[in-house]
Amino acid sequence: MRILIKKDNEEIGHWTANYLIKRITEFQPNSKKPFVLGLPTGSSPITTYEELIRRGKLGDISFKNVITFNLDEYVGIPESHPQSYHTFMNENFFSQIDIPAENIHILNGNAEDLDKECIEYEDKILKYGGIEILLGGIGMDGHIAFNEPGSSLNSRTRIKSLCYDTIEANSRFFDDDVHNVPTKALTMGIGTIMDAREVVIFGSGYKKARAIKEMVGGAISHMWPASILQMHQECVLVCDEEATMELEIKTVKYFKDIEDIAAHSNHP
DSSP states (O other), X not given: OEEEEESSHHHHHHHHHHHHXXXXXXXXXXXXXXXXXXXXXXXXXXXXXXXXXXXXXTTSOOOTTEEEEESEEESSSOXXXXXXXXXXXXXXXXXXXXXXXXXXXXXXXXXXXXXXXXXXXXXXXXXXXXXSEEEEEOOTTSOBTTBOTTOOTTOOSEEEEOOHHHHHHHGGXXXXXXXXXOSEXXXXXXXXXXXXXXXXXXXXXXXXXHHHHHHHHSOOBTTBGGGGGGGOSSEEEEEETGGGTTSOHHHHHHHHHHHHHHXXXXXX
């Protein structure tokens, strides 16, 4: 695991956007060999999306040959609902870049057969050769996507019943009324996430410090789902200083030293 410690969420977003632009450019995607991205919602990726939009308008990056798969979506609310992840992605990213509509994939939480929807989502990912880079946030309880504590570390895209803590936390988006929050979601599984060739995780703020401690150095456990990323061959955690508050000082210094050496080396 590579850990990058930035000043704040803005620096996290700028680094991530620059990294994606570099990787997509080097990949040289075309219609027969598209670049496949896994994308999250929430507050964590906003600065990344804003920077990608800005750089796209400058002509630094095109998304015409990029395929996207979002990590999750609520069950039972219309795609046009202000809090659906379809709406979030369209308003915060897709409507402002040059990605073709047919390249965008988001789980359908209103599908007639939700199990079939999940199976077909997995099939689509495989059809495009798998996910090249998957972006994701980390929850205070260590969840990734809607894989909350207790989720199988081998899980695939599936229907997930949400725990009360998640429903309560998300009620701020639903007029502060827990009764308005969907109780189920469709989510990529942890096994699906682990299949991505590279995973980039965001984490900012002191409230994420315990989860990041468990993710980086805790025992691998389904009670801290993000801890499985210790086993991923290409995982990058981009966090701010506050999010490292529960890491050991020597751990923080170790990863800072690595980045300092890399920054002053002729060999990336």
